[in-house]
Amino acid sequence: MSIIIKFLSVGVNETRMLGIYGIGGVGKTNLAKEIYNSFIDQFENCCFLANVREISKHDYGLIRLQQTLLCEILGDSSLNVANIDEGIGLIKEMLWAKRVLLVFDDLDKSVKLETLLGGCDWFGLGSIIIITTRDEHLLNIYNVHLRYKVKELDHDEALRLFCWNAFKNEKPNHDFVELTKDVLHYAGGLPLALTVLGSDLYGRDIHYWRSALKKYKTIPHNDIHEKLRISYDGLEESQRSIFLDIACFFTGEEEEYVTKVLDGCGFFPNCDIKVLVDKSLITIEHGKLIMHDLLKDMGREIVRRESPNEPEKRSRLWFHEDVRRVLEETKGTNKIQGILIELPEQDSIDLSPGAFSEMKSLRIFINRNACFSRGPNYLSNELRVLDWCGYPNHSFPQNFNGKKLVILRMNESLIKELGDGLKNFRILKTMKFSKCEFLTKIPDVSGLQTLERLEIKYCNNLVELHESIGFLDKLVELEIENCESLTSFSRSLKLRSLKELILRYCERLQKFPEIDQREMKCLTWVQLEHMTAIKELPSSIWDLTGLRQLKISKCYEVRHLPIGSQLLTACYSALGYLDISGSNVVILPEWIKGFVRLSVLGLHNCVQLKEILELPPNIEDVGASGCISLESFVEVSNMFEFNTSSCRKLRSIDLNGCHKMVVNPLRFERTRKNVLYFREIRFQIGTTITSWRFQIIMYVIG
Structure with a gap:
């Protein structure tokens, strides 16, 4: 009842409107009744119009609602309304000065609310009007600003x-x-x-x-199914298709991913997903599409009822027994638009090579955990999603051109030859290969001009990535990881849209590509980790004007940091995070102080590092544990010897394991009192120290 307290906080001399919305069956009507009953003693003129949506569908339904409203408030059961226009006139004329308590229960866009409630000025000051609906957007249309979403019970x-x-x-x-x-x-x-x-x-x-x-x-209980289905029945055709796709395949998936797929299917997800949210059919939480389990069951039941006894005649398949029957018995038909394979536990399916030959309309194929003894000799060219864990063939079927493919995911597959087929994937957005042991080469991808994400992981026999990967204008994320045989990569990168570049554990790749800073203004995050054959980085990496985070860790052959040609105007002004842990840098150069926005500096386990001359002016955290050769750290020496610091935001320095560092501990007490903004120093010096180390941390924090 906390909503009532909020409701009462509005001035009593104003007409107040409250919108109560939420999923069907969640208790909107009961809450409206509770509020109505709490206020009924304060009003002489009250009316609770129940089931407005259902009544308005009938012949003369709106006239009946107008008549009920007038009769209950005026107390005259003999009053008759001839038509809708007359009803509007009577409500405005006879109720405009009356302070009323009204509930319009269960509205949707099919109800012409303006025939019952043209505006707040139709009723007297101090009136309370309550609307319940499944569609939050309806409250926007009627300018209902005070709203309450009814949530499920705890x-x-x-x-x-x-x-x-x-x-x-x-x-x-x-x-x-x-x-x-x-x-x-x-x-x-x-x-x-x-x-x-x-x-x-x-x-x-x-x-x-x-x-x-x-x-x-x-099979959901029919009473529940029919109640929940009301919202579905009010959707347009494309919105219904999107709802069913989400219910059958995409609950819990990233909104961005699903939007790409549905857009590729010719739907309008950017507006229609919002409609589903407004109607409480889905929610978006942390970027993912969430659907109540009962709504998901309702959607799947709608599909099941398309053909209760013959699953091959349904539009979507997800139940493992139905999927197995269709694939093993080669019962596929042109009706099937999508298949999700998610077995109770990993098991094999005895796939007939021609199992997909009649599925001409198949848009979505997702295999989570089934193993296949054989591969298909046909795949639909209507496919937008091909997400096949354990794909059992070395290549795609000859008929498959992939011209409509949006998502390609091959995990633990036997794919070996991509050939020239990729040139046809004209609208592909995402391409991922993981643990594809037979994959040795990524061929020419210059035709993939819509590709936004490329991810290749644990492909241990992959040797070559075609040069064209460096020239994909729409590529946003590029991640190459644990490809231990990779030796050939693009010599230069001109990726205009790239934001993230990650290269990890590709131990034979010897050269990092040159970066065209004029073309790559969007790049914000670069990560190189355990790239043990790379000896130097191109100076152009510092010329990236948008770079915010740079991690070069465990690149043991990197011995110095290059200086860029535009250092003072490019990366200097933007970089906030720099981690070169595990490199063999000997001296951290003085020009590091030019990174005016750098707040975090990682130097852990740089075993050759001997000297840190300067720190950036706005640095907050420095991690240099395990730098066993570090002898000189000017900032630390100044703090302990002279009680001075040029870094006013510095809060933490980790020097654990830096055995060669020498400072004067006797000056610590005076330093602690004068350097109030400093928070923590972790030391381990020689063998003396556990007690002194913790004493310092205790004093500083305390």
Whole structure:
């Protein structure tokens, strides 16, 4: 009831409108009734218009609603409304000065609310108007600024509601405790489901419970399904397709990824996903599309009802038994648009080579964990997603041109030859190869001018990446990792859209490409890790005007940092994070102080590092543990010997294991009092020290 407190905080001399919205069955109407009953004693003129959406669909439904509104407020049951326009006039004329309490329950866009509520000026000051809806966007249309989203019940609330319906008690009977947990997990805090299922299971024995629960997970309870389906029925055709795709394949996936796929399918995800959010059919949490389990089941049940007994005649397949039947018995048809294979546990499917030959409309194929004894000799050219873990062929079928492919993911596959096929992948956005042991070469990719993400990991026999990889204008992320045989990479990079470049554990790659800073203004993050054959970096790396983070760790052959041609105007002004841990740099040069935005500097385990001459002026954290050769650190010496520091933001220096560092500990107490902004120094000097080390940390923090 905290919403009522918020509601009452608005001035009583104003007309107040409250919008209550949320998923179907979550309790919007019950909350509206609770608020209505709390205020009813304060108003002479009250009306609760229930089921507005359903009534308005009937012949003369809006006239009936207008008449009910007038009769209940005026107390005249003989009043008749001839038509909608007359009703609008009567409401404005007869109610404009009255202070009313109104509830319009269950509105959607099909209801012409302006025939019942043209504006707040139709009623007297101090009126309260409450609207319940599944569609938050409807509240925008009618300028309802005070809103409350009804959320699912928490565990304790859900347990009480279910138990009162199933056991007529607050707690479950002893023998039903575990089954009750299963029901609560299935219902997901939705009051409608908890009430319906509790009533259905009341008085039944444990065998009935087990059987019913198994059935619910396959075929949702009809009362729940029909209630939830109302929102789906109000969608446009493309919105329905998007909803079903998410329910069957993409729940929990990144919004950006799903948007790319759906856009490639010819839908309009940038606006239609927002519609699904407004109608409480999905939520977006941390960039991922989330759908309530019961809504997901509702969507899948809609698909199942397309052909209850013949799964090959449905538009989408996800249930492992249906998928196995269609693929092993070669029952595929032109009806099937998408397949998700997610077996209860990893198992093999005896795939017929021609299993896909009749699936001309297949847009989406995702295999999570099935193993295949044989590969296909045909794949649909309508495919937008080919995500096949364990792809069993060395190459794609001859018929497959991939012209509509948006996502290509090959994990632990036998793919060997990509040949010239990639030139046809004209709208490909994402390409990933992982643990493809037979893959030795990535061929010419110059035709992939829409590619945004390229990821190649653990392809141990990959030797060559074609030079054209360095010239993909739309590429945003490039990640090459644990390709231990890789020796050939693009000699230069002119990737105009690239933001992230990651090269890790490619131990035979000897040369880092030159970077065209004029073309690569978007690059913000570069990571080189365990690239043990690279001896030097190009000076052009410092000329990147947008570079924010640079990590060059465990590159043992790198002995010095190059100086760029535009050092004072480019990377100097932007870099905030620099990590060269594990390199063989001997002296950290004085020009490091030019990085005016650098706040974090990593130097861990630079075993050849002897001297740190300067620090950037805004540095906050310096990590130099394990620098066993470090003898001189001017900033630390100044702090301990002269109580001075040029770095006012410095809060932490880690020198653990730097045995050759020498400072005067007797001056520490005076330093501690004068350098108040400093927070922590971790030392280990010679063999003396554990106690002194912790004494310093205690004093500084305390």
